[in-house]
Amino acid sequence: MTDVGSKRDRRSDLGRDNDMSSNSGTVPDPIDYVDAEEGQPGAARVDLESIATLTRPKKRQANPSTWVRNQRRRKAFPEVTSCGCSRKCSERIEPGQIQSMRAAFGSMNWQQQQEYLCGHMTRTRSSKGKLRVLYNVEHTIGTINVCRKMFMIVFNIFDKRLVSIRKRFTDPNFSGQMKPSTRGMHGKQRKVDPIVLGKMQAFIEGVVHSE
Structure with a gap:
C-alpha cells in the first residue's frame, strides 16, 4: 500500500522541477530552491538582487517632439x-x-x-x-x-x-561678445528703504517705552 504523504511529496517536487525548468530562459528566477535530504521538500532562498532587477522600472527614452515647450514652438512657428x-x-x-x-x-x-x-x-x-x-x-x-x-x-x-x-x-563699447546671462540670479528686489525702516523701528520702540 502506497503512502499518501510520499505521493504528495513527489507531486510537489515534480511541480517545483517544472517551474524551475520554465524559468530557465533569459529572465533569472529570483527564487533558488536548495535541495534538502531525499524525500524532503527543498528550502527556498530568495535572491534580492534578481528581484530588484526584475522590479526596477525601465528608463523612459527622451522624446523631444512631445515636450510642451517644443509643442508650443511648433504652434508659434509653423513650417x-x-x-x-x-x-x-x-x-x-x-x-x-x-x-x-x-x-x-x-x-x-x-x-x-x-x-x-x-x-x-x-x-x-x-x-x-x-x-x-x-x-x-x-x-x-x-x-x-x-x-x-x-x-x-x-x-x-x-x-x-x-x-x-x-x-x-548701438553701444560704442560693445566688444562683440555677449555677456553671461543673469536671468534668475538677481534675488529678491523688494527691499525696504533704510530711511523708512529706521522710522518704523523708532515708532515701535516709542510704543514699547510708552507702555
Whole structure:
C-alpha cells in the first residue's frame, strides 16, 4: 500500500522541477530552491538582487517632439520656408539645410545661442549714417546674407530676441561678445528703504517705552 504523504511529496517536487525548468530562459528566477535530504521538500532562498532587477522600472527614452515647450514652438512657428522678400532667400537655402541648422541651434544652451546669433549678425552703416544689421547663415558654399525674416525662420526665434541683440550694437563699447546671462540670479528686489525702516523701528520702540 502506497503512502499518501510520499505521493504528495513527489507531486510537489515534480511541480517545483517544472517551474524551475520554465524559468530557465533569459529572465533569472529570483527564487533558488536548495535541495534538502531525499524525500524532503527543498528550502527556498530568495535572491534580492534578481528581484530588484526584475522590479526596477525601465528608463523612459527622451522624446523631444512631445515636450510642451517644443509643442508650443511648433504652434508659434509653423513650417514656413519662404520669407517673401525680393532677394528670394528661401530659394538659396534648401529645406534640409534649414532643418540641420535649426537642430544644431536647438541643441545649444541659452548663452551659446546668444553668442551664435551675435556672431552671425554684422553691423554696418548706411549711406545716411544709420546703423544697419546684416544677417548671415552658414551654407555649403560659405556664409550667405539673408533677410531678417529668413534669419528668424531658420533658427525659430522671435524678433524680440533680435531686438535685444541689436540694442547692444548701438553701444560704442560693445566688444562683440555677449555677456553671461543673469536671468534668475538677481534675488529678491523688494527691499525696504533704510530711511523708512529706521522710522518704523523708532515708532515701535516709542510704543514699547510708552507702555
